[in-house]
Amino acid sequence: MIQERIEDFLLGGPRTYTRTEVAARAGVPVERATELWHSLGFATVDDDARVFTESDLAALRIAGELVRAGITDPAQATATARMLGQHMSRLAESQFTMLRDIMQANPGLAADEDDLVGFVRRLVPDLEHLQNFAWRRHLAAYARGLGATEEDAAARRQVVGFADMVGFTSFTRRSSEAELVEVVDRFDGLTAQVVAENHGRIVKMIGDEVLFVADDPEAGAELALDLLERAGHADGLPPLRVGLAYGRVLSRFGDIYGSVVNLAARLTSVARPGSVLIDRELAESLEPDARYLVRPRRPVSVRGYARLRPALLRRSS
Structure with a gap:
């Protein structure tokens, strides 16, 4: 079958070993091998099922x-x-979707088994190289x-920001799947470009929302304001709102944690469309900068904060 031919190519060979055999050959206890297998997100397999390949053996041995x-x-x-x-x-799901779209656009490719297998064999090394x-x-x-x-590497002062599309829930109810995909793609593309241009980092996309960080107050302010301005000129994109907070952030395996992250999320939830709300610490850092206007707002009550004191951030011009 074509699926088996493609699978053998992707897995580096046929399924040869049981779980016990691959653990013994790698010199790793079975319990430890099972824990790693589950952490990677793969389903439980029977002890006597031959599902592991030479590639699995090499990875477990490493x-x-x-x-x-002791590394x-x-x-x-x-x-x-687990993170990997x-x-x-x-990543694999998105690439599978891409491959499926290619097959649907080229029916002749899917009709010929040898052509499809050859196409996958040519494509995968290129994807590996790019990754x-x-x-x-x-x-x-x-x-x-x-x-x-070690302390600085685990937790350091950063600007944490959330940006989300206002009214996206109602938009999903009245839009087709194609329209939703188009809007999300525009949002993802715009966010990636603006964050990169302002030397920030995207931590993760969460549906209609993006979580990002910047290393200093000025970079965070420029990133947020630039994102709002660019979104305002983008056709078909709902208005955005942004919340920013500044302080010590714990970074672990690509994600971030701490009260600053929670505070930025709460600020985003009460921000008006097309605005940037910031916390008091960030406001104090930006007030001396003539490029920005920082206007205190009334205290608000949100989950976890009885009297949150936000400030509105704008450009001075």
């Missing part, structure tokens, strides 16, 4: 060697596997912080 060499510990290896599984699953390129580039960017202390 994971075991990293732990034995990582079991808990960190499990957390890393979550991100790679999303490896992006990973190395991001790793190089983060490598600049290798000299930071």
